Amino acid sequence: MAQNFIAEMTISHPNLSLTPTIRTASDADITIESQPLPFHERAGPIMFYSISDCSYQTIESALATDHTVDEWQVTMEFADCRLYQVYHSSATKFTYPKMADIGLQVLSIQNAERGWTIRLHAADREHLGDYWQYCREEDVRWNLKKLYSTGPQARTSYGDGDEFSLTERQREVARTAARMGYYERDGASAQAVADELGISSSTLSTHLRRILAEVFAQVFDE
Structure with missing residues (x-):
């Protein structure tokens, strides 16, 4: 079994998708359920988010003033969460296209205190370095939380010591x-x-x- 690498990190920037909403509705659990989908009649792409553990009135008030959002709508509603379809504005910053270009696979993306927590899979550790450098150049704050490898010599590190x-x-x-x-x-x-x-x-x-x-x-x- 080949060795592969996984990184858990947080990224933040005022123009990352839904960042103003995340900072307003800090108690909510928000998960990105799709990669950005192009929509040719609008400047920005469409994304789907599942949102739970919050006041939906607070979320929807925040979405109404979020500069990364053009429009939104609830597409599905369950007992414990709602699925929101969001049309993003041209002001929104995305790092996902760069992840794909580098060869990183997104495992999960959830909201953090000031931005997003991301779990990435990489077949080569240099790809993680390329993504870090890209974030630095784009003024995106990048904080590595955990690194671990899979395979015959799997190990985990939290970067302390x-x-x-x-x-x-x-x-x-x-x-x-x-x-x-x-x-x-x-x-x-x-x-x-x-x-x-x-x-x-x-x-x-x-x-x-x-x-x-x-x-x-x-x-x-x-």
Whole structure:
């Protein structure tokens, strides 16, 4: 059995789908039930959400003022949840197309406190690094919660206490990026970190990708 990788993470950005609704109706359980479906008569795509454990009046009031939503309707109603069909606005930011381009498979997406919790499957750990870099470039806050591998050497890590074999230069790059807030949404830009280190932004990107690949390698492999 080949080894595969799964990541659980949260992503947040003010323009991610339904983010204003999530932040207003914080007690609700919201699950994405479909990938974005194109609808040619509208600027944005259609998505389906199951919503439960909340006041539906609160949810629907939030949807009415949510800038990522053009229109919505209830398509099915059950004893414990409702299924909403949402027509998204052109202002909505989606990362799902990039996931597909990279080769990541979405296992589940549920609301988190400020955005979405995602479980992704990857056949190659470098794909997770590619997605992290994409989120950084798109100003999407990306917080890795849990990593684990499947297969003959399966293991789980929560990222607390692992030691990683980085070179001194890689440690310098990682420390500088962290100190300058590169990993924070309002932190230093790639160019500012590169200038601090006296390297080009493309060289910085190469360093960061290799650092992340090393971290993933040691988290996932024996």
